[in-house]
Amino acid sequence: MKQLAKHIVATAMFGSALVSTSAMAEQKIGVVDVQGVFQAMPQAAEIANNIQIEFKDQIDEVSQLQKDGQFFAERLQRDAATMSEQEKKELQDKIMGVREKLAEKGQPLQQNIQRRQNEERNKMLALIKQAIDTVAAKSDYDLVLSSGAVAYAKEQHDLSDKVLEQVKKAN
Template sequence: MKQLAKHFVATAILGSALVSGSAMAEQKIGVVDVQSVFQAMPQAAEIANNIQMEFKDQIDEVNQLQQDGQFYAERLQRDAATMSDQEKKELQQKIQSVRQQLAEKGQPLQQNIQRRQNEERNKLLGLIKQAIDGVADKGNFDLVLTSNAVSFTKEQYDISEQVLNQVKKTN
């Protein structure tokens, strides 16, 4: 009786292994390099330019403050030997004022730019996801993985170009 049970279990395991092996062979798998698709999207460059234009005035103001601060610091270093104590003190106060303005304007500007970039990146990633779904549906793929989740794949499984073409059509 024990012998029969062992044979039954062994047969069941072998049968399930054969069935699962044949089932896996029938699956269609694709791989997408989302990062390269994102970078190749024409919308990505357009959005980067739009964000730069959106914050152009503030960026210019911060850049001017940086230039002013650098100018004052160089002047203090260069002319300190010939300046009076009062002139040195005034120049140091200007430098401190510029640093304070940079802190007040620079960090919030950087945070706002980062927030906008994240918003726009998420929109583009949504477009990529829709394109992946569309390509996978048309190609009858059972599974689509991102390239960073796969250590090796043959080029025939890479559907990144198809996804990029799909994303370009949605432009």
């Protein structure tokens, strides 16, 4: 009786393995290097330039503050031996004022730039996702994975070039 039960279970397992293997063989699977497509998109460089232009005045102001702070610090270090205590104190106060302005303007600027970059990156990723969906539908793929999630894939399964072409067509 136990032998019969073991044979039935073994047969059922073997049969399900064959069915699942044949079902998997029928699936068409593709791979896309999303990061590579993202970097190859012509819009990527354009967006970076647009963000730099958008925040140019603020970037220049923060850059000037950094230069001023560095100038005052170098001057204090270089001329400290010949300066009076009053001059040293004034220069140190200037350095502290520049540092406060940098903290006041630099961190919010960096956060705003980061926020804008994320907004634009999300827009581009949505375009890539749309392109992947289009390519997968046209070529009748059942599953498309990110190349970062796959240890190995044959080159014939790589859809990155087709997705990049589709993204370029979309704009």
